[in-house]
Amino acid sequence: MINSLDFARHGDKQNSAFFEEYLQKLLEERDQLGLTEMIHEIDALMITVDPDHSIQYIAELSLMTSYHYLVTLESEKHWTHILRIDLNSPDLLVREVKDPNFRGIFRALNEIYPVGARKPNSRYMGEIIRVSNMHEVVKLQEEREFRFFTQDEVRKLELPGNVAISKPSPYTHNIVGYMKREPNELRVYALGMSTIRADVQAAYEEAKNLQAKLRIDDLILPVDHLATRVYSQNREVAILEYLSWSSYFFWGAYNIWDQNSSTNVTKSVHGLPETKSPAKVFTANNTPYFVNHLEKLPSPTETFVRNYGPRLHHVALSVKDGTRDGLENIEFVVNAIASQGKGFLLDVIGSKEEGLKQIFSNASEHSSLIIEYVQRYDGFDGFFTRDNVAKLTEAAGVEEGVLEQQARLSQNAGK
Numbered sequence: 001m002i003n004s005l006d007f008a009r010h011g012d013k014q015n016s017a018f019f020e021e022y023l024q025k026l027l028e029e030r031d032q033l034g035l036t037e038m039i040h041e042i043d044a045l046m047i048t049v050d051p052d053h054s055i056q057y058i059a060e061l062s063l064m065t066s067y068h069y070l071v072t073l074e075s076e077k078h079w080t081h082i083l084r085i086d087l088n089s090p091d092l093l094v095r096e097v098k099d100p101n102f103r104g105i106f107r108a109l110n111e112i113y114p115v116g117a118r119k120p121n122s123r124y125m126g127e128i129i130r131v132s133n134m135h136e137v138v139k140l141q142e143e144r145e146f147r148f149f150t151q152d153e154v155r156k157l158e159l160p161g162n163v164a165i166s167k168p169s170p171y172t173h174n175i176v177g178y179m180k181r182e183p184n185e186l187r188v189y190a191l192g193m194s195t196i197r198a199d200v201q202a203a204y205e206e207a208k209n210l211q212a213k214l215r216i217d218d219l220i221l222p223v224d225h226l227a228t229r230v231y232s233q234n235r236e237v238a239i240l241e242y243l244s245w246s247s248y249f250f251w252g253a254y255n256i257w258d259q260n261s262s263t264n265v266t267k268s269v270h271g272l273p274e275t276k277s278p279a280k281v282f283t284a285n286n287t288p289y290f291v292n293h294l295e296k297l298p299s300p301t302e303t304f305v306r307n308y309g310p311r312l313h314h315v316a317l318s319v320k321d322g323t324r325d326g327l328e329n330i331e332f333v334v335n336a337i338a339s340q341g342k343g344f345l346l347d348v349i350g351s352k353e354e355g356l357k358q359i360f361s362n363a364s365e366h367s368s369l370i371i372e373y374v375q376r377y378d379g380f381d382g383f384f385t386r387d388n389v390a391k392l393t394e395a396a397g398v399e400e401g402v403l404e405q406q407a408r409l410s411q412n413a414g415k
Contacts, residue, residue: 002036002247004028004269010252013262019236026244033140036269038132039247041277043179043187044091045226045315046125048106049366053122054081054096055069057366062207064337064361064371065317066220067092069204074160075192079199088276089222090127091187093327096123099131104157109173113309122368124312126175127226129246134180138164140194144244146200156260166245171238172228172282173310176245201296214336219329221318224374225265225279229313235284238310239264242280251279259393260286260297275318300393314360314370321375330357330375339359345370345395353386355380360395 004027015023030036049057058081061067067083070091074080077099083092097107102121110116110123131137138148147167149157154165163177181187211217230238243250243266253264264282267274285302286348292299304313331348338344343362350357355378361371372392 002031002269004031004036004243004247004249007249007251007269009250013255013264015253016236019240022240023243023250025316026240027249029144030244030247035137035140036247038137039178040130040132040270041268041272042127044093044128044177044189044323045223046093046095046128046175046177047367047369048095048097048121048123048125049099050119050121051097053366054079054094055200057094057364058083058200059207060204060342060364060366061092061094062204063211063340064342066217066222068208069200072195072197072200073189073192074195078158078192079197080158080189081190081197085222086185087187090278090400093128093189095125105168105327109168109309113307115307116309116311116368119368122366124174124335124367126166126168126177128160128177128179130181131178132180132182134164134178137178140244146245148248158191160191162188162190169238169241169286171230171234171241174228174312176242179218210340214339215324216333216336219320219324220331220373221320222275224274224318225277225281226312226410227281227283227314227316227372228311229301229308230282230284230310231305232285232288232302234310235262235264235282238284239266239282242266242282246280248280254389256287256390256393258298259301259390260299261301261388261393262286263393278316284414286378298394305399308368313327313368314372319373319375321377328352328357330359330373333373334359346391349391352377358392360392 004026058069061083066085070082070084072079072081077097079096079098081092081094106123106125107120110120149165149167154161159165163179194236197368239250247269248266249269251265251267252264255262261283266280268277283301285299287295287297289299289302289306319330319333322329334344334348345360345362348357348359356374356376357387358372358374363370
């Protein structure tokens with residue numbers, strides 16, 4: 001039997017006694033029930049965008065990532081575009097709402113937040129995880145009081161009928177899906193009519209041709225990690241909840257003192273590379289927003305959450321180690337993409353001596369997601385250095401949507 005607690009702990013973040021007690025209890029229970037054995041890698045990432053944004057977003061992803069357009073599934077109220085690298089990496093499901101007046105649960109999660117409401121259907125939805133026995137996994141999870149949409153609700157939501165979908169998390173607002181699939185079987189999503197749309201294919205091919213012309217098509221690797229931002233008081237419960245849904249373990253957490261936050265990492269217990277099952281990272285303030293006026297501490301993470309809501313903040317992609325034309329590969333990639341008008345929140349940070357280099361793009365106007373590029377050197381095993389993550393956290397706090405909202409609040413306060 002797998003022992004989900006048999007992993008070295010990293011970092012310096014002190015967790016509460018509650019967290020440490022229930023981390024042990026929940027993972028021991030998960031192992032003993034056989035859930036850890038039946039729950040495997042992340043098979044797909046689900047993103048939704050506003051009407052008339054999916055083609056542009058697919059073109060953006062085709063340039064900035066290693067994903068390829070595969071097929072479109074059409075249902076009554078949505079287009080769902082499937083992007084794939086291969087079966088050793090998660091798919092991307094880019095779902096576009098057809099009618100701007102359509103209202104659903106995922107839109108409702110955006111509309112109570114000032115910046116999130118500006119793009120009411122634009123958000124990361126969650127992951128679909130491969131399981132070997134969906135009936136038993138769902139049964140066991142329901143006995144643990146985890147909730148799923150009914151099959152009728154899944155049909156009305158126009159999500160794949162062969163996926164068991166959780167209710168949105170109260171802590172991250174994300175959903176989790178389970179899909180039964182053997183390792184050698186293809187991924188198939190039971191949803192609507194399957195077509196290859198000529199307009200999507202044309203946008204994809206144009207972007208891929210540009211990617212090859214820029215000579216970055218062989219440098220950008222699959223997804224490395226997924227980073228979610230949550231409220232300070234929800235950090236520990238969000239981590240414990242995700243570990244209960246998945247077969248991940250708590251890798252560790254680091255305090256980022258000068259940004260008043262912590263970065264917390266979870267990884268697959270099955271020893272899978274991140275390119276096959278990305279690490280899940282949770283970032284939260286150390287103190288809640290309402291003490292900032294007293295403590296005079298920075299608050300980039302909580303400011304983001306208060307404006308966008310708890311949600312996925314960025315998708316990190318690995319960049320192949322090495323150099324091209326005298327530049328580190330990550331710098332070559334960033335320069336090439338920047339030459340096409342794509343912006344970045346800061347310069348490339350880090351060094352070969354520190355073990356890695358990283359950078360954040362601007363948030364996508366289509367999905368509100370940031371892309372991070374990370375290049376590791378000589379088998380470096382971490383996700384960040386302390387200096388790097390502090391600079392990245394600070395940069396994320398000056399994201400355009402957040403700055404606009406903060407300026408608006410300041411103007412109103414001055415009236």
